[in-house]
Amino acid sequence: MSEAALARPxxxxxxxxxxxxxxxxxxVAPAALIIVLIVLVPLGRALWMSLFxxxxxxxxxxxxxxxxxxxxxxxxxxFWGSVGRALFFTVVSTALELLLGLALALLMDQPLRGRWLLxxxxxxxxxxxxxxxxxxxxxxxxxxxxxxxxxxxxxxxIGHYQPWLSNSDTAMWMVILADVWKLTPLVAVLLLAGLQSxxxxxxxxxxxxxxxxxxxxxxxxxxxxxxxxxxxxxxxTMEAFKVFDLIWIMTHGGPANSTQSVAIYAYQTAYQGFDxxxxxxLGYLIALVIMVLxxxxxxxxxxxxxx
Amino acid sequence: xxxxxxxxxxxxxxAASLAALxxxxxxxxxxxxxxxxxxxxxxxWMKQAGYSETEIQxxxxxxxxxxxxxxxxxxxxxxxxxxxxxxxxxxxxxGLYDTVLMDTPWPAxxxxxxxxxxxxxxxPADFKSGVFDSAFTAASYKGKIWGVPWINxxxxxxxxxxxLAAAGITTAPKTWDDVLAAAQAVKDKGIVEFxxxxxxxxxxxxxxxxxxxxxxxxxxxxxDDQGNATFNTGGGLAALEFMKKTVDDGLTNPASLGxxxxxxxxxxxxxxxxxxxxxxxxxxxxxxxANSTVAGDIAVVAAPGTASTPxxxxxxxxxxAVTTKSKHPAEALKLALWMASQPMQEKxxxxxxxxxxxxxxxxxxxxxxxxxxxxxSSAFAGLVARPIVPYYTxxxxxxxxxxxxxxxxxxxxKEALDEVAAELPTLSK
Numbered sequence: 212m213s214e215a216a217l218a219r220p221x222x223x224x225x226x227x228x229x230x231x232x233x234x235x236x237x238x239v240a241p242a243a244l245i246i247v248l249i250v251l252v253p254l255g256r257a258l259w260m261s262l263f264x265x266x267x268x269x270x271x272x273x274x275x276x277x278x279x280x281x282x283x284x285x286x287x288x289x290f291w292g293s294v295g296r297a298l299f300f301t302v303v304s305t306a307l308e309l310l311l312g313l314a315l316a317l318l319m320d321q322p323l324r325g326r327w328l329l330x331x332x333x334x335x336x337x338x339x340x341x342x343x344x345x346x347x348x349x350x351x352x353x354x355x356x357x358x359x360x361x362x363x364x365x366x367x368x369i370g371h372y373q374p375w376l377s378n379s380d381t382a383m384w385m386v387i388l389a390d391v392w393k394l395t396p397l398v399a400v401l402l403l404a405g406l407q408s409x410x411x412x413x414x415x416x417x418x419x420x421x422x423x424x425x426x427x428x429x430x431x432x433x434x435x436x437x438x439x440x441x442x443x444x445x446x447x448t449m450e451a452f453k454v455f456d457l458i459w460i461m462t463h464g465g466p467a468n469s470t471q472s473v474a475i476y477a478y479q480t481a482y483q484g485f486d487x488x489x490x491x492x493l494g495y496l497i498a499l500v501i502m503v504l505x506x507x508x509x510x511x512x513x514x515x516x517x518x
Numbered sequence: 519x520x521x522x523x524x525x526x527x528x529x530x531x532x533a534a535s536l537a538a539l540x541x542x543x544x545x546x547x548x549x550x551x552x553x554x555x556x557x558x559x560x561x562x563w564m565k566q567a568g569y570s571e572t573e574i575q576x577x578x579x580x581x582x583x584x585x586x587x588x589x590x591x592x593x594x595x596x597x598x599x600x601x602x603x604x605x606x607x608x609x610x611x612x613g614l615y616d617t618v619l620m621d622t623p624w625p626a627x628x629x630x631x632x633x634x635x636x637x638x639x640x641x642p643a644d645f646k647s648g649v650f651d652s653a654f655t656a657a658s659y660k661g662k663i664w665g666v667p668w669i670n671x672x673x674x675x676x677x678x679x680x681x682l683a684a685a686g687i688t689t690a691p692k693t694w695d696d697v698l699a700a701a702q703a704v705k706d707k708g709i710v711e712f713x714x715x716x717x718x719x720x721x722x723x724x725x726x727x728x729x730x731x732x733x734x735x736x737x738x739x740x741x742d743d744q745g746n747a748t749f750n751t752g753g754g755l756a757a758l759e760f761m762k763k764t765v766d767d768g769l770t771n772p773a774s775l776g777x778x779x780x781x782x783x784x785x786x787x788x789x790x791x792x793x794x795x796x797x798x799x800x801x802x803x804x805x806x807x808a809n810s811t812v813a814g815d816i817a818v819v820a821a822p823g824t825a826s827t828p829x830x831x832x833x834x835x836x837x838x839a840v841t842t843k844s845k846h847p848a849e850a851l852k853l854a855l856w857m858a859s860q861p862m863q864e865k866x867x868x869x870x871x872x873x874x875x876x877x878x879x880x881x882x883x884x885x886x887x888x889x890x891x892x893x894x895s896s897a898f899a900g901l902v903a904r905p906i907v908p909y910y911t912x913x914x915x916x917x918x919x920x921x922x923x924x925x926x927x928x929x930x931x932k933e934a935l936d937e938v939a940a941e942l943p944t945l946s947k
Binding site: 463 | 711772774777784785922
């Protein structure tokens with residue numbers, strides 16, 4: 212090696228470095244881009260569409276109507292009727308699921324022999340896909356050969372076969388029954404998790420102090436699992452209010468719209484009437500109702516957390 | 519201490535991500551190619567009623583054999599999905615289909631939405647004169663023809679001869695009053711609890727029954743030329759009042775409000791009803807010994823009438839429309855005319871009557887079942903259409919609910935129909 216070479220300062224190749232935050236952004240970018248493309252862009256587009264009278268079967272004629280679509284719906288008896296039915300379905304099915312789920316959770320929490328088998332059997336309905344559940348109940352409720360009619364007539368509870376799903380007085384109750392049958396196990400499992408997180412010593416102390424079973428449940432267990440109950444309420448209320456598939460398969464919203472939930476009303480407006488302007492406005496109105504429900508529940512949860 | 523990464527690494531990560539995005543975004547996009555002057559027609563049909571999938575396949579196979587340069591892609595969907603699939607496919611983008619199957623109430627909508635093309639001047643003269651005039655009501659709007667009539671169908675009156683004979687009735691009911699009397703006699707004898715069964719589910723089926731009855735009870739002119747409702751005053755109102763009476767008198771199976779045409783078949787086939795309206799396909803189902811306990815006992819006639827109007831049948835026909843977006847309209851029309859040709863219709867007459875007048879004079883065909891051919895001949899001569907308006911889907915949905923409310927008794931027939939009439943300005947917006 213020559214002296215000149217030795218005299219030259221050693222050059223180390225310095226690779227340019229990127230800050231960590233840039234790298235993180237690069238990795239997050241694809242996911243963010245996908246969210247923008249498949250969530251935010253359609254949301255923005257739907258908001259834009261809701262301000263126009265867009266009928267798919269009238270191409271090229273899309274007048275701006277401002278808030279007209281929203282005002283039309285808010286003044287429409289059909290909209291409020293479907294909201295009322297969705298709320299009825301939500302309140303009744305959630306209340307029944309909560310009551311039955313709590314009873315099942317208490318049963319599964321007992322130190323019974325074969326408890327694993329009991330838990331497995333109870334969870335089975337939840338494992339069924341909604342479409343299978345709906346088809347199964349449509350068959351059970353069939354007016355001519357359904358097993359519900361066979362059971363009730365053979366036990367003398369009713370005298371004649373009843374058209375359960377064709378009668379506007381009973382159709383909604385049949386839909387609620389199908390929903391309760393499938394989703395009570397989910398509620399029961401969540402509540403069971405809550406029950407099992409309760410410190411057993413607290414329960415034992417109450418019993419030593421002379422509290423009976425009902426008092427132990429009401430004064431000790433129930434307050435301790437209230438946060439779990441509220442979480443279950445949040446989950447079930449929002450899901451139930453959006454109910455679509457179960458009703459669509461069992462009754463298509465009939466007879467005489469007696470089971471038409473707000474989600475079915477929106478679907479029929481947008482995709483059967485091809486009225487995309489009003490359909491988009493309905494979508495936003497449904498989202499608004501759910502946001503209000505969520506805000507109320509989150510406030511309740513916050514209060515419970517503080518106490 | 520913050521970790522630092524080399525620029526090439528970041529660029530590679532970005533490039534990989536973009537590549538993945540591009541792959542995801544183009545996945546599923548397909549292309550169609552044609553070569554050597556060969557044309558492939560994309561067509562859509564329905565699965566149930568009318569011609570079977572096998573028959574349609576055989577007809578198009580014969581077409582391709584006669585026209586080797588024209589291939590035909592067949593797509594079959596349920597009737598309930600047919601309208602929505604066609605509208606979405608044809609209005610968005612370039613349009614998917616060269617021909618679409620068009621039900622009777624759709625020509626107005628398909629014409630205004632520029633889905634179907636006007637073929638008024640392209641229908642051959644011998645075709646126009648050869649088929650029943652009423653067949654064209656399934657494809658007409660504003661005096662123009664938007665599809666080649668293909669299926670001629672209506673709802674016939676099926677009755678159980680044995681049950682009626684047991685109630686002392688030996689001739690077919692000729693009027694709807696005769697039907698009421700026969701049903702009452704069957705009920706009084708305890709032969710079945712509910713002698714009448716209908717497809718009055720909240721769907722198009724209930725509109726068909728209502729329109730058919732309206733046709734003989736004052737006419738089925740549901741909307742006047744100015745676009746005002748007339749269904750709440752004339753035949754439409756009388757028909758709904760008649761339907762309600764059968765419910766109130768305990769003659770109609772209350773489950774009818776949830777029944778489709780298939781349920782009507784099943785109920786009659788199980789011997790649980792004596793009479794009902796149904797499409798042509800009902801005959802084979804009800805007389806199939808494998809599936810029907812009353813096979814051989816079922817007779818069929820044209821729908822009953824009144825003292826002044828002997829019969830009316832709802833037009834349940836369908837036509838084949840050539841789409842405006844078809845790149846091969848001449849070939850598409852050729853296919854449609856082939857499917858509707860007299861030889862094809864006479865060859866495949868097991869589930870669908872031909873719409874050619876001459877076919878009804880052909881004793882080789884009619885001798886197989888003269889009773890049914892006679893019923894079809896008189897029914898096809900006077901078909902009535904459902905309301906022909908571009909907003910038919912919305913109107914039909916509103917009428918379905920109104921009819922069910924009246925049948926349930928929550929509103930009177932007049933109130934229920936008046937409410938829909940008042941809604942017309944909104945529905946047509």
